[in-house]
Each structure stands twice: as C-alpha cells, then as structure tokens.
Amino acid sequence: GLRRPGEVDDRGGVVAAGTGDDRDAAAADLIHQIGRVLLAEDGGIKLSFAPVELVQYVSDICDLFRPQTELNRQKLVFRYACSRDLEVWLDQNYFNKVISNLLSNALRYTPAGGSISVTVSAASGSAAIEVRNSGKPLDEKKLKDIFDLFYQGNDAVSGTGVGLYFAKVVTKLHGGAIQACNSPEDGGPVFTVPLPLGNAHLSDDQISGE
Secondary structure, three states: OOOOOOOOOOOOOOOOOOOHHHHHHHHHHHHHHHHHHHHHHOOOOOOOEEEEEHHHHHHHHHHHHHHHHHHOOOEEEEEEEOOOOOEEEEOHHHHHHHHHHHHHHHHHHOOOOOEEEEEEEEEOOEEEEEEEEOOOOOOHHHHHHOOOOOOOOOOOOOOOOOHHHHHHHHHHHOOOOOEEEEOOOOOOEEEEEEEEEOOOOOOHHHEOOO
8 A cells, every 4th residue: 555654664664653663564565665666677476557537646655744744744745737637557555665665765864844845747648647756865876776676875765775676666567667857946855756657668467457
C-alpha cells in the first residue's frame, strides 16, 4: 500500500519519530524491496502493470504526507499541468515507494518555513512527476552519482544510499530514467521522474490480467 510518514525514507529510516520497532520494520521492508527490485532488474521476478490516473494517484500520496508537513511547518503544494485523467501504466506496489521516498527526503531536508512542490505534467508521448524543495542544493559535481547504491552525499541527500537507488531502478523498470538537478530559481533540489504513456513498452506478461 501507500507509504505514510513514519515509514521508509532514503536512510532506510522514518519520516516522523516512531518506536524502535517502527524503524526496524521500515528498514527491513526497504531491504526486502531492494532485494526484489534487484531480482526484477535481472529478470528474476516480473512486475504487474495496470493503468493509473496519474494526477489523482500522486495527489493521494501527497495527502498522506500533509500532516507531517504541517507539524514540520513546511508548505506542500501539489499541481498538475496536464489532463486530470492522464493515464500511465504502473506497478503500484513498487512505484508507490518511488514517490514516497522522494517526498520523505524532501521533508527531511526542507527547513521549517520552507516549501515542497510536486507537479505532474505531460509532453508528447510521456508524463513526468517533479518533486522539488527549498532545502540545500545538491552537489553539482556528484549529480551523476547520487542514484548509485550506497552513495553517501552531502546534507542535501545523504543516508544509506538505498532509497534513491531503489527509485532509479523502479523508474527504469517503468520505462523512465529519474533525473536530478538544482533549481535555477532558488537552487533547491529538483527530482524528475519521466514515464512513457501507453503500454507499448511492456510485454504481454507484464500487463495485469493478461
């Protein structure tokens, strides 16, 4: 199901304070999921894709994080620049964690009074989910490395280096390639997750119900 604040972030920890058992369970869950993603990347397991209305889907995940942003005195804004019924094909069990990991990191590294924005857009043949925050900029010299497994970065993105690797692999399995940069406006981190429209990139056995 959808990840809520208090569960997995890029550190393999939690967004909000919880019990030791909560943190252990969250870390164990992420390790389990990474193992399954590595299997999927090697063809060991198959993902099951179904059409999803992307705007509502991402909006619902954002809503799960709003209580925590209010506690943190952060502003979370969701926007869309596309048709509200835009559809993409997702394996929600895996892709939920991509968006949740990006939002968890944004909450962790955005200061009180700062802002987090999430935007869904579409261009010819593709959709995109953008997550940006007003925290510290990413290290420009290491942008190509931040999605590597066990990467240790600066204060803008750090931790165990598994959450962003997970996001990269799952996005790749969905036909996209996650990207990171710093905003030219305020210098804050920007993560973009592009996704192809339609299901022509999927094999028959990846489509749910086939």
